[in-house]
Amino acid sequence: MPVSITLTVNGRPAALTVEPNTLLVDAIRQHLSLTGTHVGCDTSQCGACVVHLDGVSVKSCTTLAVQADGRNVTTIEGLAAPDGTLHPMQAAFKEHHGLQCGFCTPGMVMSAVDLARVNPNATPEEIRHWLEGNICRCTGYHNIVKAVESGLQAMKTGAAAQAAE
Amino acid sequence: MYTFSYQKPSSVADAVATLTGDDDAKVVAGGMTLIPTLKQRLAQPSALVDLGSVPGLTGIRRDGDALVIGAMTTHATVAADATVRSALPALAALAGGIGDPAVRHRGTCGGSVANADPAADYPAAVVGLGGTVITDRREIAGDDFFTGLFETALEPGEIITALRFPIPKRAGYAKFRNPASRYAVVGVMVAETAAGIRVAVTGAGASVFRVAAMEQALGGTFSPAALDGIRIEADDLNTDLHASAEYRAHLVTVMARRAVEAAS
Numbered sequence: 567m568p569v570s571i572t573l574t575v576n577g578r579p580a581a582l583t584v585e586p587n588t589l590l591v592d593a594i595r596q597h598l599s600l601t602g603t604h605v606g607c608d609t610s611q612c613g614a615c616v617v618h619l620d621g622v623s624v625k626s627c628t629t630l631a632v633q634a635d636g637r638n639v640t641t642i643e644g645l646a647a648p649d650g651t652l653h654p655m656q657a658a659f660k661e662h663h664g665l666q667c668g669f670c671t672p673g674m675v676m677s678a679v680d681l682a683r684v685n686p687n688a689t690p691e692e693i694r695h696w697l698e699g700n701i702c703r704c705t706g707y708h709n710i711v712k713a714v715e716s717g718l719q720a721m722k723t724g725a726a727a728q729a730a731e
Numbered sequence: 732m733y734t735f736s737y738q739k740p741s742s743v744a745d746a747v748a749t750l751t752g753d754d755d756a757k758v759v760a761g762g763m764t765l766i767p768t769l770k771q772r773l774a775q776p777s778a779l780v781d782l783g784s785v786p787g788l789t790g791i792r793r794d795g796d797a798l799v800i801g802a803m804t805t806h807a808t809v810a811a812d813a814t815v816r817s818a819l820p821a822l823a824a825l826a827g828g829i830g831d832p833a834v835r836h837r838g839t840c841g842g843s844v845a846n847a848d849p850a851a852d853y854p855a856a857v858v859g860l861g862g863t864v865i866t867d868r869r870e871i872a873g874d875d876f877f878t879g880l881f882e883t884a885l886e887p888g889e890i891i892t893a894l895r896f897p898i899p900k901r902a903g904y905a906k907f908r909n910p911a912s913r914y915a916v917v918g919v920m921v922a923e924t925a926a927g928i929r930v931a932v933t934g935a936g937a938s939v940f941r942v943a944a945m946e947q948a949l950g951g952t953f954s955p956a957a958l959d960g961i962r963i964e965a966d967d968l969n970t971d972l973h974a975s976a977e978y979r980a981h982l983v984t985v986m987a988r989r990a991v992e993a994a995s
Contacts, residue, residue: 586735587733619836624836633783677833
């Protein structure tokens with residue numbers, strides 16, 4: 567039997583009617599037409615589907631939409647400023663060519679942004695460990711790690727600049 | 732996934748009542764095993780009873796000489812918790828080595844223990860630390876909890892509410908992890924507790940087991956060298972595409988030595 571749920575997606579309220587077996591990623595992609603979040607393996611290994619649930623990275627292919635009822639969801643579409651200015655982590659991926667085909671990139675960026683919450687001074691080795699659940703089949707890890715390192719720095723600088731204002 | 736109905740009980744009693752009234756209803760905690768199982772149509776529950784909104788099932792507290800961890804506490808929370816890191820660093824390390832960050836943000840200690848995957852990490856903690864599984868109706872000693880492959884002493888409709896771990900004098904956990912899944916090919920928890928040495932092995936057999944010969948040897952001298960020459964029989968161990976039974980038997984001693992080295 568369908569269930570009514572209410573989410574806050576990228577800061578906006580969203581009321582949905584979903585089947586209990588609807589995955590969060592399908593609610594995001596099909597019900598809300600936010601197709602930036604990707605489905606890669608569909609087995610919670612590759613991380614292309616990573617979104618933030620109440621500010622914490624989760625695999626939306628292994629979360630039911632009903633489990634997100636009443637909670638905040640941030641997808642890759644929610645990172646850039648309304649005027650299109652890229653989030654510092656997105657800008658770092660662009661600057662350091664941290665993507666090749668780009669399929670894994672939304673999940674990589676969402677995981678990397680969450681790393682700033684947990685370990686803003688992560689070393690390259692710690693970044694690699696953090697990204698264990700994000701697979702890039704172009705194998706572009708070297709530049710991804712460089713991008714994350716730079717993005718973490720930029721997020722700190724941005725936060726410091728905001729605090730100074 | 733097959734279709735199922737969704738229940739969001741607001742108390743443990745409500746959850747138990749739903750499960751008792753419907754033999755085909757299943758509990759979902761973090762869902763890190765159950766949802767993949769449903770996606771493969773390996774299970775067909777009539778209803779999912781989601782413990783996510785039940786108050787009182789999360790959190791970590793020190794209770795005398797023990798840590799009590801709510802069943803719905805995530806692996807990420809256990810790994811980062813200051814109390815766990817200082818009182819039982821081996822448990823923090825174990826929780827921090829499960830899956831990947833996004834999985835640790837959803838997966839729960841109660842769910843892991845209830846599922847009793849032969850390659851899961853938590854069973855080694857529950858048995859190796861002499862822990863206790865607390866349910867809605869009773870307390871079950873860790874030694875009596877895991878009864879076989881994906882089998883536990885839980886009755887139908889019984890819900891784990893917390894785990895209790897006595898704080899050991901020292902403990903260490905080491906695992907040889909599958910590089911793709913991060914499940915334990917073999918994981919060993921070694922602990923020096925008030926009641927003596929405990930050595931518990933996960934990943935190697937159908938269910939977690941203790942190794943009496945290692946416990947005896949470490950009771951003499953708590954050092955990696957004390958385990959030299961102790962070999963585990965491969966007869967009852969798992970063979971799969973990741974490792975043969977013989978290789979797992981070898982790894983048990985190697986991981987036990989590393990766990991002793993890591994013990995603090």
